[in-house]
Amino acid sequence: MPSDTVPVAFDVYRYQPGRDAAPRYQRYTLDLSPHTPVLTGLLRIRDEVDPSLGLRYSCRSAICGSCAMRINSKSRLACETPVGEELQRHGRIVVEPMANQPVVRDLVVDQAPFWQEYRGIEPHLRVDPRRPMPEGKPNPMTPAEVDRFHDTPRCIACAACYSACPAVADDPAFPGPMALAKLYRFVVDPRDAARQDRLVRIQTEGLWLCLRCHLCTEACPKDVRPSERIRDLKEMAIAAQGATEHGSRHAVGFKTNLRDAGVLNEMKLVRQTYGLLGMLPQLPHGLKIWRKKPEVARRPHPIEGREELEGIYRALDSEDGK
């Protein structure tokens, strides 16, 4: 045995629905070099210790995206996660299947919900008749056009972002970071004819449920930065259709609200988002808050130098003055 190995304990989630009463964690200890990827450790467990361990993998090189799982709570690729770094950071290695998808067996999940969301955004070009595909030839784009979405095609559909997303966990209406990043890729593709349709549809199909928590961007092994592409989609959706939903009304309301005084008028923003009638369901709990914090209903004191803000809005906000 090489001398640079250390004992590494893996606490692995074990569960087969229909057979096991409840999930359990099973400990396996191996002597491994700190540079060993978690996936290699798991394969050695399966091949040398316990052939019943279920896991999914293929390329072992961070290309196929098959081995995403939760390692010490973080959704990531097991093939590019060295055991030494995990031990250093957490003092242990807990391996669990991805979240937000039902477990099939042990570390294997059913990815059907993830792929269903992906299909839902129509991940293919609807060719613009004004820019037809030349017969038998590629349809070229300029480098500047390609630059707008050069990072989203890096996605390997590993679903680590989907597993990490709290909006996916708590609201089935949210399509998830990967589907939205892919949607962005088609929305900015100059050859696509469906841009307007896509933006209008997504406003009512979950776009505004993103929490901006950036857990997807942290989880992504390919630096696709889904949370930032979702932000781009929001701005484009408002530009395409105006503020039609609570989410977009809140964003646009905040923007106009700030122009008035430089600080937020909390009550006015609620009205801008919901409208007067829409505020009614908020009222009973709103009153409870108001009793403790009467300032929520007060007009805030404007900042000094408001004219500077107005100048900034005039220069940079095309909607300014409307």
Added chain:
Amino acid sequence: MKLAYYPGCVAQESGRELDLSTRWVCRTLGIELVEFPKFSCCGSGFIDEANEVLNVAINARNLAIAEAAGLDLMTICSTCQGMLSLAQHRMLDSTVRAKVDAALRPLGIDYRGSAKVTHLLRVLVEGIGLDAIRAKVRRPLSGLKVGAFYGCHLLRPSDETGWESGEEPHSFEDLLSALGAEPVQYRGRVLCCGFPIQFVKPETAGRIAGRQILDAKHHGAEAMATPCPLCHTSLDAYQGPAGKLVGERLDMPVFHLPQLVGLALGASPQEMGLARHLVPTEAALARVPTPGR
């Protein structure tokens, strides 16, 4: 230590107890806060959704105000911290920078990018130092099990906010230990409070907040603490509806970070504005022994 104080909107309005307790703590620890009535709101992530460049410009103006006075800027809100850091980061992009400069220059505003943006948590842990704080503790929060709740934008995206690990931060727990409290480890401490969609879909926002409170509770927390007034709004002001959505009575007192520091340094509950919370804090504080003086 002298810093430009960026209180943000909420701490000046519905979250006044945060401003109150921050001032008390800074006064006690010798941190001089310089106020700038020209500071505007940071846009709270919402203006960024509506107009990215406008959002950068608004915050570049805030940063330029501190720069002109030769001061670094201290926030007391994870979202303000995130938005100001984001503006600094996006101003490194020459296209964005050109648009923003073109809007600011005619107004006589010169953004140079020299001011640092730092949160009160970091000022306490790195600027003042845990040993110095420990030495000033008059009422150790002994026995109080506290779940720290960081707030997304203090941690992520980690390559933009870049202070401590977004995955396994520990500054807040270190501070709680220095105050004599017992920090509770739970996964939810680095997750989202639900606030950004409180006005988009309150049911989902409430379930998310409730889930994090339950996580803290199941790991033994008797109280939570947050460096962000928006998280505080979700976890305290909206805890009632959150409890109904997760089907459990939560009864979790939630402190603003400087409130716990102040209490440990000898401030009274009144001085920390605790009566303004929706979830009472008395039961949690009753666990803390009163100093025998």
